[in-house]
Each structure stands twice: as C-alpha cells, then as structure tokens.
Amino acid sequence: MSAGSYELLRALVSPVVAITTRRGEELNGLIVNSALRASLSPEKLRLSIIVHKFNHSHDMIFESGVFTAHILRADQMDLVIRLGTASGRDGDKLGGMPYRLGATGAPIFDDCYAFFECRVVNAMDTGGSTFFLGAVESAGGDGSGEVMTSKHVRTGVPIENQEQYEEDLARGQRFATEMADRMRALVWRDLPRE
Numbered sequence: 001m002s003a004g005s006y007e008l009l010r011a012l013v014s015p016v017v018a019i020t021t022r023r024g025e026e027l028n029g030l031i032v033n034s035a036l037r038a039s040l041s042p043e044k045l046r047l048s049i050i051v052h053k054f055n056h057s058h059d060m061i062f063e064s065g066v067f068t069a070h071i072l073r074a075d076q077m078d079l080v081i082r083l084g085t086a087s088g089r090d091g092d093k094l095g096g097m098p099y100r101l102g103a104t105g106a107p108i109f110d111d112c113y114a115f116f117e118c119r120v121v122n123a124m125d126t127g128g129s130t131f132f133l134g135a136v137e138s139a140g141g142d143g144s145g146e147v148m149t150s151k152h153v154r155t156g157v158p159i160e161n162q163e164q165y166e167e168d169l170a171r172g173q174r175f176a177t178e179m180a181d182r183m184r185a186l187v188w189r190d191l192p193r194e
C-alpha cells in the first residue's frame with residue numbers, strides 16, 4: 001500500500017469531538033475524530049467512537065461503559081490541545097475546567113456545540129483499538145457556531161511541542177500496524193447471550 005493511499009484515507013474523518021469518561025472517582029477526557037452518528041432512529045439516538053487501546057481513556061471507557069461526547073466549536077482549539085496532546089496517565093487534564101457531572105457520572109463541559117451522554121451498548125475489537133457503540137441517554141447544547149473539523153485543527157493554533165506530537169503519532173501508527181490482525185471476539189457484557 002502506498003503512503004499516498006494513507007493520505008487519501010485521511011480525508012475520511014468526522015468532526016473533532018471531545019470525549020469525557022469516569023471510572024470510580026477518576027475523571028478524564030480525550031479528543032477523537034472517529035465519532036459517527038450510528039442510528040437512523042430519532043428515538044434511539046446512538047453514536048460510535050473508536051478509541052486506541054494505548055490511550056488511558058480506553059480502559060476507563062471499557063471498564064465503566066460510560067462516556068460523554070461533545071461536538072466542539074471551531075474556536076475551542078485550546079480544549080483540543082489540552083485533551084488531545086497529553087495523557088490522563090500523567091496528570092489531571094480536567095482541573096480548572098467548567099463542567100458538571102451528568103447522570104452517567106461522566107463530566108459534561110459547560111461550553112460546547114452539543115453534548116451526548118452515552119452508555120456503551122456494544123463494542124468491537126479492531127486490533128489496535130475498540131469501536132464503542134453508545135446509546136444516548138441525554139443530550140444538550142444550543143448548536144450555535146461553526147463545528148470544529150480536522151481541517152481547523154490542521155490549520156489552527158500550532159501544537160506547541162510538534163516534535164513530541166509527531167513522535168507520539170509515529171509510535172501510535174506502529175502500534176496500530178502491529179495490532180491490526182490481533183482481533184479477538186468481543187461480546188459486550190451487557191448484551192443478552194441468546
């Protein structure tokens with residue numbers, strides 16, 4: 001496969017979404033560009049996210065089964081840098097941020113385009129990541145302003161430690177390649193077996 005094919009596939013990304021989660025008393029969040037609307041039903045709202053296994057949030061979502069997805073506005077680049085370029089393993093990323101705890105226990109940011117509180121209802125092992133299907137339990141936000149896309153991130157405020165960012169990305173890509181074929185059957189714990 002050529003490097004050009006990888007670049008072409010990079011066009012297939014969703015808007016930039018901030019995910020928060022909670023495991024016990026621990027709160028955390030990350031940025032994804034893999035969130036999608038995952039149901040046609042206006043009554044049973046669902047969305048999916050793909051989270052890399054090496055991210056701290058991965059195990060937190062896997063173990064707690066809860067997350068809140070926030071569609072961001074184009075002017076929220078500071079939040080993208082805060083949640084998307086550092087790990088909750090190394091410190092509290094949410095400290096000082098305005099949020100409240102939702103019904104699932106995960107944080108809901110005061111400032112966003114829209115938020116969706118989700119409970120995981122199914123999951124799939126992709127090898128290097130897990131695809132989580134979330135059922136929306138509550139939603140809010142006024143939907144005002146322009147939605148942040150990956151293009152805004154690429155052309156927006158430069159990430160301060162670009163070298164570190166590139167290094168982390170390369171490490172993530174190696175992990176994804178090594179793990180790609182190591183998929184295991186996964187039956188989400190809350191699903192009926194029959």
Ligand SMILES: Cc1cc2nc3c(=O)[nH]c(=O)nc-3n(C[C@H](O)[C@H](O)[C@H](O)COP(=O)(O)O)c2cc1C
Pocket residue numbers: 016028029030031032033034035050051052053054055056057058080083084085086087088089150153
């Ligand atoms: C624009 C952007 C898109 C990203 N998309 C994803 C994604 O779809 N899935 C994922 O697991 N990580 C994604 N990341 C990387 C995580 O946000 C990043 O590794 C984060 O530091 C993980 O934090 P954690 O270790 O506290 O969970 C993205 C980062 C950025 C800046």
